[in-house]
Amino acid sequence: KNEVEQSPQNLTAQEGEFITINCSYSVGISALHWLQQHPGGGIVSLFMLSSGKKKHGRLIATINIQEKHSSLHITASHPRDSAVYICAPLSGSGGGADGLTFGKGTHLIIQP
Amino acid sequence: ETGVTQSPTHLIKTRGQQVTLRCSSQSGHNTVSWYQQALGQGPQFIFQYYREEENGRGNFPPRFSGLQFPNYSSELNVNALELDDSALYLCASAPGTYYTSPLHFGNGTRLTVT
DSSP states (O other), X not given: OOOEEEEOSEEEEETTOOEEEEEEESSOOSEEEEEEEOTTSOEEEEEEESSEEEEETTEEEEEETTXXXXXXXXXXXXXXXXXXXXXXXXXXXXXXXXXXOOOOOEEEEEEO | OOSOEEEOSEEEEOTTOOEEEEEEOOTTOOEEEEEEEOTTSOOEEEEEEETTEEEEEOSOOXXXXXXXXXXXXXXXXXXXXXXXXXXXXXXXXXXXXXXXXXXXXXXXXEEEEO
């Protein structure tokens, strides 16, 4: 079973700050998803990556497969970034979601 | 807008009753999976369907069952509801596998069992 640890669990920051959310997992994986969940439940897929780094707007995701670690960065944070951010490493084979393990999430609040 | 619609958005049921939750995915999304998310926790995998066949299941009892239909809609059925079944139920779909495709989630159904 893949143990997923996210840190910090809660983060409050001021608008404009650079934000880093970390994710560590225990089992070797082939891909990892970063998800954003807003109050009310809706989840949006931010990134899916298996190596290196991806950038989308103010969001950057990196992964180090050997060290079993991934980070999500937000530059020039804004109150609309306030949400729960969840990492979900995908282990196993065959493409099944049974290999998808979710972290408990990082609750981010950006204050104006 | 993810293109995945879940209904109903909220539901209240009594212990022992049965419930059916629905998910409508985008055309061409052959893979759909269902998750249970308790308050303050990450989602837990219930099961996955690919082209109308169940091809993966998490650690949930048989009273959790599902169906996927040719029109890319799917159902989650829960029999003999228990208080601990109260949670947000999410479905996610993808055109391919979760190794190659981003996930498209619905907004979830909030189930309360009293």
